[in-house]
Amino acid sequence: MKGTELTYGDLTGFFQGLLEKKVVDALIMPFRAGNNIAYMLVRDKTKIVAPESVIFAPSFGVNAANIVKGWLIDEKVGVVAKPCETRAAVELFKLKQLSEKSVLLITVDCAGAYPNEIYAAHAAEIGNQLDSAKLKELAGKGIPIRDACAICENRLADVGDIAIARTSGEKVIVAGVTAMGEEALKAAGFTLEEKDLERKAEKEKILAEARANLEKLPRIESQAALEAFLRDCIVCKNCRDVCPVCYCKECFFDQPIGDPIAGDLLNLAEARGAIEVPANQLLYHLTRVYHVGTTCVACGACEDACPKGIPLTRFYPVVTKKVQELFEYVPGKDRAEPLPFTTYEEEELEECLR
Amino acid sequence: MGEEKKDFEPKIVGFTCNWCTYAGADLAGTSRKKYPPNIRIVRMMCTARLDPMFVMRALLNGADGVFIGGCHPGECHYIKGNFYSRRRVAAMRTILKQFGMDNRVQLHWISASEGDRFASTMKQLAATIKELGPNPMRNEIL
Numbered sequence A: 001m002k003g004t005e006l007t008y009g010d011l012t013g014f015f016q017g018l019l020e021k022k023v024v025d026a027l028i029m030p031f032r033a034g035n036n037i038a039y040m041l042v043r044d045k046t047k048i049v050a051p052e053s054v055i056f057a058p059s060f061g062v063n064a065a066n067i068v069k070g071w072l073i074d075e076k077v078g079v080v081a082k083p084c085e086t087r088a089a090v091e092l093f094k095l096k097q098l099s100e101k102s103v104l105l106i107t108v109d110c111a112g113a114y115p116n117e118i119y120a121a122h123a124a125e126i127g128n129q130l131d132s133a134k135l136k137e138l139a140g141k142g143i144p145i146r147d148a149c150a151i152c153e154n155r156l157a158d159v160g161d162i163a164i165a166r167t168s169g170e171k172v173i174v175a176g177v178t179a180m181g182e183e184a185l186k187a188a189g190f191t192l193e194e195k196d197l198e199r200k201a202e203k204e205k206i207l208a209e210a211r212a213n214l215e216k217l218p219r220i221e222s223q224a225a226l227e228a229f230l231r232d233c234i235v236c237k238n239c240r241d242v243c244p245v246c247y248c249k250e251c252f253f254d255q256p257i258g259d260p261i262a263g264d265l266l267n268l269a270e271a272r273g274a275i276e277v278p279a280n281q282l283l284y285h286l287t288r289v290y291h292v293g294t295t296c297v298a299c300g301a302c303e304d305a306c307p308k309g310i311p312l313t314r315f316y317p318v319v320t321k322k323v324q325e326l327f328e329y330v331p332g333k334d335r336a337e338p339l340p341f342t343t344y345e346e347e348e349l350e351e352c353l354r
Numbered sequence B: 001m002g003e004e005k006k007d008f009e010p011k012i013v014g015f016t017c018n019w020c021t022y023a024g025a026d027l028a029g030t031s032r033k034k035y036p037p038n039i040r041i042v043r044m045m046c047t048a049r050l051d052p053m054f055v056m057r058a059l060l061n062g063a064d065g066v067f068i069g070g071c072h073p074g075e076c077h078y079i080k081g082n083f084y085s086r087r088r089v090a091a092m093r094t095i096l097k098q099f100g101m102d103n104r105v106q107l108h109w110i111s112a113s114e115g116d117r118f119a120s121t122m123k124q125l126a127a128t129i130k131e132l133g134p135n136p137m138r139n140e141i142l
Helices: A010-020 A064-068 A083-094 A116-121 A132-140 A179-187 A200-216 A223-229 A238-242 A262-272 A281-291 A301-305 A316-326 B021-030 B052-060 B081-097 B115-132
Strands: A002-007 A026-033 A036-042 A077-081 A103-108 A162-166 A171-176 B012-017 B039-044 B065-070 B105-109
Touching: A002 A010, A002 A179, A010 A026, A026 A064, A036 A064, A036 A116, A064 A077, A064 A083, A077 A083, A083 A103, A103 A179, A162 A179, A171 A179, A238 A301, A281 A316, A281 B052, A281 B081, A316 B081, B012 B021, B012 B052, B012 B115, B021 B039, B021 B065, B021 B115, B039 B115, B052 B065, B052 B081, B065 B081, B065 B115, B081 B105, B105 B115
Parallel strands: A026 A077, A077 A103, A103 A162, B012 B039, B012 B065, B065 B105
Antiparallel strands: A002 A171, A026 A036, A162 A171
16 A cells, blocks of 8 residues: 555645645545534635544544435545445445545544544543543443444454554554545645555454454344344334435335335234334334345444434344355445345355245 | 144245246146145246345234245346345345244245146245244234
């Protein structure tokens, strides 16, 4: 990978330069509003203030890919986000919901994150960024990172067009991951040299931790357990709306069969004697988990969005991981790899059918 | 699960391809092959028409089993519909497996000339589902 080393102080200039030199027409990046971290869409470079204090901030509000979903215009937008968000954007390229030419994905290293409201409540303690020592210390104080982050296997910036990797001290390596990313860095006026961002040992450590944490996550292992798990679901479909890879314009569950009213409901109750209402909670989640089966990036946005506090990370990322293992597919990893449901092998999977 | 297994007659919803399994079932009938009458067939033009949601819906509405019948790999009337279907069913069963529900869903390849095979598959499927017992969701409020 070709890149350059920058200090924290240089980052303001870097992001401003992307706008100034017209590498991108706009930037979506985190900004600080009081204790909160939120995303902003920037056109005016002077609005970018102290980015080094926000881009690594361990706060998760929405998945940024969901914000740019449907960005199919010519104007180019740069998205500064965490690896899970970038991976979701790559899946959106494949699903034709995002134009590859109009998005410059800038991925930052992530050490895990807190739900944005938790982050805001403990901003002083948590600070601008997280490392493993601090993460343990905070967990000891009863402020654990999100489950989705604890089981995340891909926290280092190695996807997207440009990676911003943390190194020791107040320094970062900014490197081009794709040709487009490299071009963008050159256009922004940087001289690039070969940088080693493989970080194999660190990745293996993260992987081991993530797998251990996944083992600790409570399992939903039977149909009865699944029903119990979803008992509080009110079928508000927030988990769908915040999901970066759920994109149907006309969702089945907004239509009469998926979202029955009046007479249709009555017919269902007639057939079964009684039905739980709002109806279709199990059908909704089982169908949705199939729909995102190969593309779920396990960002945990669904859990954060659930108004009933159902820990959906125990369902969506865990269930979809098995589907992804079946097709040996890692969503968001490789742009050139086709979506599993759009391709096939002539001889495969016969052992999984009956 | 109030019903005794021996008295239990499973309801199986079958989704069959017009070009093969549906005709295979027809052949089984016209050649007077005996098979258990548990299946209710829905004819589709191709197994690739099967939205996995149909399967979930059948199971959640009380079907004890779901049968999907398509053309042998390489023999699809639409060239590759059954290849896509195979991936979808494999993914769906992988999901259902985690909740112990996968054995109720089966995909078989049965051609238009395989009346015998259709009959024997039905026998075997009905026995399997009988062994599993009634779908626990059959009588539940959901």
